[in-house]
Amino acid sequence: MKKIYLIIPLLAANCFFAQDSQLYYSGKFFDRKGKTQNFLKIFNKNSGVYEMTDEEGLAIIAAKPYDTLVWNSGKDQLVTHSYNLKELKDILRNQVKNEQVKNIYSKAYDSLVVKKEVDQYSIKKSRALGYKNTVNYITKIRKIKQKNDTVYKLTQLDQRSLFINGIFTSSFDVKSRNSIPQMQNRFVQGRSENGALVWKGPETDEMFSFGSEISTLGFDHQPYEFDQNGRLIHLSNGVSPAKAYDNDLFKTTVGFNNQLKINAFIKKEYLEMFRLSLDLGQQKDQMYFTDQFNLINSLKTKLNANFSGFALGFAFNYEENKATNANRIGFFNRVYQNSLLTPVSFSNSQKLLLSNGLQRSYSRFADNPLFLFDQENKYNFLSNRRQFSINAAKTFGNFKLNINQSYESDTFRNFDQYKPSTYGFENGLWNERVQNNSLYNSNISGNYAFGNYDFRNTFGLNFILNDKRSEIFNSLNQRKYIYQRTSQDYLFNYNAEIRGNDLDIGINLGNSFYISNTSDKNKYWLPKANAYITFENVFNWRRFNLKAVGAFTKLSSEPEITRSYASYATTLLKAENVHQYFPIHEVETFKGLSNTDMRELKYGFKLDVGYRISLEAEYFNRKILNDIFPIYENSQLKLKNLADHTYRGYEVNFSYNNFRIGDNFFSTQKFSFFKYKDVVDRVANGFNNLPLSGFNDIYKTITQGEVLGAVMGSYFERNGKGELIIDEFGYPKKAGGLKIIADPTPDFVMKFNHNFTFKRLTLDINWEWKKGGQLWNGTEAVLDYYGRSKTSGDERNIKNYVFQGVNSNGNTNQIPVDFYNPNQNVSENRWTRYGYLGVAENYVQKADYVRINSISLSANIPINQTKTSLALTFYVNNILLWQANKGADSNQNFYDLEDGRGLDFFNLPNYKTYGCMVSFKF
Structure with a gap:
């Protein structure tokens, strides 16, 4: 109890x-x-x-x-x-499902109580279970196939998966022009007469803007064909002061770019067996000129497949480009020039035509830019590009074979035209230029590799066949040019890699042949030798690695037959006759030329300190022999081997990667320093001082002992002490002939990249500083000549100015001058007395600048637990912070030509771009 x-x-x-x-x-x-x-x-x-x-x-x-x-x-x-x-x-x-206990069936129990039957035909009883290359670790069998009495083939059951992903990117950007020359907006079209400044209307064909101040004039509001407000008269009762017209052609524009990429691929386990890619794009680029744009539509597709050890690839690309106008004939430069030269007393926008059907402009010797833009065709430039390629690769043990075949077909169509009453083409001019290119490339390469990780050897052989054909037709002269070239390259290559304790050595030796039907002489000895040696963990410091590199290469090449040299026609004209520029002559032939040979020596080093700091430096010396340049002979455009030159310099790069600033805040800093010079060593007899680009009175030249592309122009006469010689009128004396006046080569170029990452935000800043180099500012010279520049407006009232220098007797100059004396003829003032271009030496300016190439801020936003994400990027491009010269960006080329750097003759301003890009990844 x-x-x-x-x-x-x-x-x-x-x-x-x-x-x-x-x-x-x-x-x-x-x-x-x-x-x-x-x-x-x-x-x-x-x-x-x-x-x-x-x-x-x-x-x-x-x-x-x-x-x-x-x-x-x-x-x-x-x-x-x-x-x-x-x-x-x-x-x-x-939550636990209840079930009744069932009888348990066990094969192990049955095997004890039932007599075991032995299958004498079982695979386990066979004397062999596979054949060569059979996988030993098959876990899932899809098929068993008997090869003979004792050998069976086992096929693994692999899991195949289909994946689809892609990315859609859409961007829009706002573009505006960068810097342009400063203009005066005070003085009207006209000149001095009888000691007074007068306005001279468009009917007088006056080109100068050395007339009265516009604030002293007013419109009479009487019928006048050239101006809806009437003629300009001096202010009197009832007449209000006139205001300067704004003839600025530039506007802020918006363009867009949409692109869709889709990938579909099949994987067998972890191996990709099949991939289909599709890329669709559409882009509209608006120019800063009124109603000028181009449209680009593109389609790219690629198919890759892997089976039975073969890797196959197929690709097709198509691109269509349509533009309202192209600049092949310097059309945009002509429009820009006439826009800047239009006097402030004339409005281009009021109307385009006079009652007689001719264009309405401020002079018969000038054009109304809007009249030039007014054309019948919506698109004056059309291009189509189609590319197809196929690639196959196969590995046979240590030997790998790769075959690539590609074909490209291009069509370019330019409608170049000027309507009747255009200055220089009073009856109008029209030309349709059609260029068709067909390019075939075959590349077959094979390499055999043997050895192990410590000592690896590779022998390679590469055969390249290029067949190119280009046809150019100009309707104006009914001339058809046909160029064809078939070239072969044979490359033999040996590569060795030796790895040891903290030491890595690489050697590459080879030779190539170049054979061509357009070459005057084939080349069979074009050797190359490259080597590097890497010391790892120097001084036993972990990740302190030093790599030394060296290379010698000899190459042989010919000018590209699809390139047009028609723009060389500018060298036939004086600058004041540029309105006659309309290139239609192409190079007669690409045959009969010696190859351009190139020998290059490079050496340098790379130093890695840890995983973050890297310093790399390289010196290069490239000798170019028998270089080819265009010339005119007997009114025909030809190519000739004219000069040898040496291009040498060095480059230094430094980077500090992933520097930790704070929690989730990292930075990468990169810096590069680049310095070079290209000096002419030899010029063929009779061709020294030959124009390379420009006009025949100011041009870039090929001159022995000078840098390639040095600027040659007029200059002031000086005595042995370098003092200016002053003429009897009190102005510096212009010398006869031309000489080297400018070197476009910069002292150095430094580029900087700053990257900052905070969580999902990334900020990139790229900027550069170019120090040194010169350019000839012909835009400023012509604006001075016509009285449209700000300088000529601000300084035309300067009086009793004495130029420093000596007279012809060696005495110090004491003659005072007035920059613009109304009692003298307009052609005798400070800016017109030397002619259209003035004295070229006086317009040589420094080409230094500091520019922000791009600033971008990006955010990557994941949408879900998959790889779907959204990326937003805001960017600003090409912000010119400072430049030493007056006018356009010094990086802009003369008439958009490759060899035009250093000449500024109404070069088009560059773009400033502000934009946003959205990318959706799925």
């Missing part, structure tokens, strides 16, 4: 705690769209506890009767009742 009394307290305690046991609420929870969601937070407002739902939206949370559960940020709630709550063990028990 006492034992029973001892048990009673234990039963009472158990009953008490059972009455106070923890209860739970169990159920599924839904998001705002009525769907179950994992990791949904369920919060008990009364107790302060919370739980997260599982992958099926189920959550179990401690609760008491009348507790309030909230989820979806408090937008949904539930009040618990006693009948909703259960103990945890009951909830878990209800």
Whole structure:
């Protein structure tokens, strides 16, 4: 009985705690769209506890009767009742499915009670189970095929998966012009007459803007064909001061670029077996000129497949480009020039034609830019480019074979035209230029590799066949040019890699042949030799590596037959006759030329300190022999081997990667320094000082002993001490002939890249500093000559100015001059007395600049748990902070020509671009 009394307290305690046991609420929870969601937070407002739902939206949370559960940020709630709550063990028990116990069938048991039958034809009884190259670790068998009595082929059952991904990118950018020359807006069209400044209207064909100040004139509002406001007269009662017309052609424009890339690929386990890629693009680029743009539509598709050890690739690209106008004939430069030279007293925009049907411009010797833009064709430039290629690769043990075949067909169509009454082409001029290119390339390469990681050898042989054909037709002279070249390259190559303890050595030796039907002499000895040696962990410092490199290469080449040299026609003209420029003559032939040979020597080093710091430097010396340049002979455009020159310099690059600034805040800094010079060593007899580009009175030249492309022009006469010789009128004396006046080569170019990453944000800043180099600013010279420049406007009232120098007798000059004396003829003032271009030496300016090439801020935003993401990028490009010269960006080329750097003759201004890009990756 006492034992029973001892048990009673234990039963009472158990009953008490059972009455106070923890209860739970169990159920599924839904998001705002009525769907179950994992990791949904369920919060008990009364107790302060919370739980997260599982992958099926189920959550179990401690609760008491009348507790309030909230989820979806408090937008949904539930009040618990006693009948909703259960103990945890009951909830878990209800989630387990109850089934009756079934009889267990066991093969192991059957094997003990049943007599085992032996299959004498079993694979296990065979004397062999596979054949050469059979995989030994097959776990899933798809097929068994008997090869002979004792050999079977086992085919593995592989899992194949289809994946589809892609990216859609859309961007728009706002473009505006960069720097242009400063203009005067005070003085009207006209000149001095009888000691007074007068306005001379367009009917007088006056070209100068050396007339009266516009603030002293007003419109008479009488009928006048050249101006709807009437003629300009001196201010009197009832006449209001006239305001300068704004003839600025530039406008801020918006363009866009859309691109869709889709990839579909099949994987067998981890090996990609098949991939299909499709790339669609559309781009509209607006020029800063009124209603000038081009449209680009592109289609790119690629198919790659891997099977039976073969890797096959097929690609097709198509691109169509349509533009309102192209600049092949210097059309945009002509428009820009006439826009700047238009006097402030004339409005180009009022109307285009006079009553006689001729263009309305401020002079018969100038054009209205809007008249030039007014053309019948919507698109005056069309191009189509089609490319197809096929690639096959196969590895046979240590030997790898690669075959690549490609074909390209291009069509370029230019409609170059000037309407009747255009200055220089009073009857109008029209030419359709069509260029068709067909390019075939065959590349077959094979290499054999043997050895191990410590000593690896590779022998290679490469055969390249190029067949190119170009046809050019000009309707103006009904002339068709046909060029064809078939060239062969044979390259033999040996590569060795030796690796040891903290030492890595690489050697590459080779030779190539060049054979061509247009070459005067084929080349069979074109050797090359490259080597490097890497010292790892120098001084036993971990990741302190030093790599030294050296290379010698000899190459032989010919000028590209698809390139046009028609623009060389500018060298036939004086600058003041540029309105006659209309190139239609192409190179007669590409045959009969010696190859241009090149010998290059390079050496340098690379130093890595840890994983972040890297310093790299390289010196190069490239000797170019028998270089080819265009010339005119007997009114025909030809190519000749004219000069040898040496291009040498060095480059230094430094980078500091992933520098930690703070939590999730990293930075990468890169810096480069580049210096070069290209000096002419030899010029063929009779061709020294030959124009390379430009006009025949100011041009870049090929002169022995000078840099290639030095600028040659007029200059002031000086004595032996370098002092200016002053003429009897008190002005510096212009010397006869031409000489080298400018070197476009910069002293150095430094580029900087700053990258900052904070979490998902990335900021990139790229800028550069170009120090040194010169250019000839012909734009400023012509604006001075016509009185349109700000300088000629600000300084025309300077009087009694004495130029420093000496007269012909060697005495110090003391003759005072007035820059613009109304009592003298307009052709005798400070800016017109030397002619159209003035004295070229006087317009040589420094080409230094500091420019921000790009600033971009990007954010990468993941959308879900997959690889789907959204990237936003805001960018600014080509912000010119400072430049030493007056006018356009010194990086702009003369008439957009490759060899035009250093000459500024109404070079088109560069763009400033502000844009946004959105990329959706799925």
